[in-house]
Amino acid sequence: MAEAERTRTRIVRAAVDEASRLGLEGLTVGSLARRLGMSKAGLVGPFGSREQLLEAALEHSGKIFWSAVIEPLADLPPGRSRLERLIAAWVDYLADCPFPGGCFVTAASSELDGRPGPLRDRLRSTVTSSRERLAAEVAAAQAELPGPHRPPEEVVTTLIGLSMAANQEIQLLEDPSAPTRAREAMRHAAGLDR
Amino acid sequence: MAEAERTRTRIVRAAVDEASRLGLEGLTVGSLARRLGMSKAGLVGPFGSREQLLEAALEHSGKIFWSAVIEPLADLPPGRSRLERLIAAWVDYLADCPFPGGCFVTAASSELDGRPGPLRDRLRSTVTSSRERLAAEVAAAQAELPGPHRPPEEVVTTLIGLSMAANQEIQLLEDPSAPTRAREAMRHAAGLDR
DNA sequence: GAAGATAGCGAACGGTCGTACGTTATCTGA
């Protein structure tokens, strides 16, 4: 009975891969089934509908980001050095991206931001909780650093923006200097280079 | 004979509007024709194909951005106050966006970054020339400001990133404090608040 | 007022979309 679960994750993984290239909208049941060598019915079956498959893919992509950027911090106490590592991991994630079409969360955000529905709601909560977590990391680091400081919320916006800009430079412009520039800009924005 | 031209721009305008909500991929000939009260053939005819219609829409959206953010600077000499005005206009553009689904260029960038083709090429050149223009503005402003300065390229990346993050906060998160935060972060990143 | 260009329509095409439904192998437990 665990067979179904393995199939499910196999499908979700392929869906994330495909949707990262073509967008959530661009992912079709037929092409994904063909790619996995199964029937359309067998592909959608475990999820109920294409929409729910997309939800599962979105959730999985969030976990990929989380395990690449957030989880490696677990053995460090909050503070300056943990924010240092977070930024390093984040840039590495962008430079050597687990998604073939660039950061999935960023792409999904652009695609879904004007389309109300469960997908958008799910994404919004992912983004909101990431922002909160990031704000806490920034505040903890600032407490260890000499002031004055920018408001943590502003630093969060700047860091997220830099990740988006770096993603564009890497994916669209194919600029090899993007990761280094992003790292330095992030460290500066976080007050880590003083 | 100018009738055709007026129809063309009418179609392009509607296409930009629709694609800003649904994405370039999500724009279909049928729905756009229905919305404009014309036939599918009559809609695509002036462009040759849907793809070429999308190209025209992409070009038009670039012009909208340009006329909202860059053209108002024409009567100012390069330098600090011109960068001030650029940032103000940019945030206004994001906060009160001419596209119903948020900044079109940002959305198109996410959507096209992994899909080679003429659309991607066109977008890439739009982004590249905007970056160059922006770098020149930053350099001119820095020349009027007390040092030390971050590299102009890094400032450009930060400003573009902040526009993307603000766009997300406005469109996806619907955060009313986003424009103010973006304005302050941009002014800080550009060294204008010292 | 006839001839020709222009601009858009309407119908049809082959193809693909997502979904529904009944069927069939394959495993599981009594």
Place this chain on the structure above:
DNA sequence: TCAGATAACGTACGACCGTTCGCTATCTTC
């Protein structure tokens, strides 16, 4: 050994996709 559950299949469906092609109004211009 055999009944039942499981997991995926194949087929069919109606809807919509983008494109093609011939037609028809509506204007110009002689």
